[in-house]
Amino acid sequence: MSGGDAGARGAPRVGLIVNPFAGRDVRRLVAPAGSLSNYERAVMVRRLLAGLRATGVREVLYMPEDYGIVTGAAAESPGIAALPALERAGDSPAESTRAARAMTAAGVGVIVTLGGDGTNRLVAAGAGETPLLPIPAGTNNAFAEPVEPTVAGIAAGLVARAGRRGAARARCIRRRKRIVVSVDGRSDLALVDAVLTTDLAVAGRAVWDPRHVRALMVTQAEPGVLGLSSLVAAIRPVGVLEPRGAYLEMGAGTPVRALLTPGVITPTEIRSVRDMPVGSSVVAGPATGTVSLDGERAFEVREEAVRMTLEAGGPWVVDVRRTLRWAQRQGFFLSGLGVAART
Known part of the structure; x- marks a missing residue:
């Protein structure tokens, strides 16, 4: 199923890749900096899922990991299903690339990442034309802009619902170098x-x-x-x-x-x-x-x-601010209205 088909049928999918090891390299040892626990990552995923659910997204394809970050968050998030994009993923960094390829082949409209610059590089290698929405969760986060996970979920869901050729999508994503x-x-x-x-x-x-x-x-x-x-x-x-x-x-x-x-x-x-x-x-x-x-x-x-x-041909990335401004003009934030029914 392509991302465009998913959007046209009102059943968009969003991919999710959480790196449980992000932010735990030597830079955290030589600097006065902490790192996210996997509990904190799970809480971030719950907020992300709440934003996705608000836009009508009901399925998330995720990269399996051994810590139950996504599955645990999904169990606390009724109304949205988390499905593995791969039968199993190991600890190799290359698994992020493999998962991104599987998600793109399955027709997700956006791939959300929780990780640092290294995670986003690996995901971009497998994402093809599927846009990314990176949530910073690494040691250094130059590629990702600061964004609250609930807000990220709303933006990702709106872009996923727009399909691959919608005018709304074209306004909401930007190509990086x-x-x-x-x-x-x-x-x-x-x-x-x-x-x-x-x-x-x-x-x-x-x-x-x-x-x-x-x-x-x-x-x-x-x-x-x-x-x-x-x-x-x-x-x-x-x-x-x-x-x-x-x-x-x-x-x-x-x-x-x-x-x-x-x-x-x-x-x-x-x-x-x-x-x-x-x-x-x-x-x-x-x-x-x-x-x-x-x-x-x-x-x-x-x-x-x-x-x-x-x-110039780097990954497409969701511009969260532009997406939310467009959503506001469409009435998404008015009670009883929603962009999900209009894209």
Whole structure:
């Protein structure tokens, strides 16, 4: 069943991927920051389901996990069914990509994520043209904008009900940029930042020390947003929807204060930053080290050139504010009326 068919028949589906491990990497150990418990995640899911139910969504396809986060929340949420998108999912990060592919094949109208930048990168790899609605629940959350789960559920439900070709849907989603990283015939993607580091092994994955960074490309860089993109934001901010990114090289030069992880402000120096129009590429190296994608080391390089290309064809993302403004104009928030019956 396609998302458009589901919307036309009045039975939209929404996908849900909750990462129970998000926000528990080394950055939480080196910084004065806590992490969400799975109980707190379940409470967030209950609020999300309440918002979905208010729009008429009655089925959610979810990625199975061993902690019962979604199933427990659904048991406390009458009127909405939670169905597994996969028979079983393991602990591998690749399972998020596999679940997103299964949800897209099943015709969900939106995939909601609870996780950090790394989770959203993996989901985007399998979502195709299905829009994402990320709820920040990781260590660094540059890709997701702050949103209350109930509000997220309303926005996701409204977009799912609009189907794939509705004019309402076109007004409520925006396409993000992405970075394609290519090394010796293999490639991967990043949604926020791609980084060449001096670390010789993937090891603990999370990158938090600017002394280990050689160069990076970003799709966005907003002052006040935590993560490696804050290095760029200190000198040359980049908006989420601007048709450009930026490329930075570390080294002696401009002193900055970077907001790399919660509770830690790190002084460092930046040698250069330059604009990168959409469609442009840069080659770093040959170098030995690791490539980090959205804050996590992804693979090693050994005296290899690393090509980073900024592309316009990233994932579709629900614009929550635009969606709710449209819903208000349609009378959704008036008692006795609802967009669900009119889309």
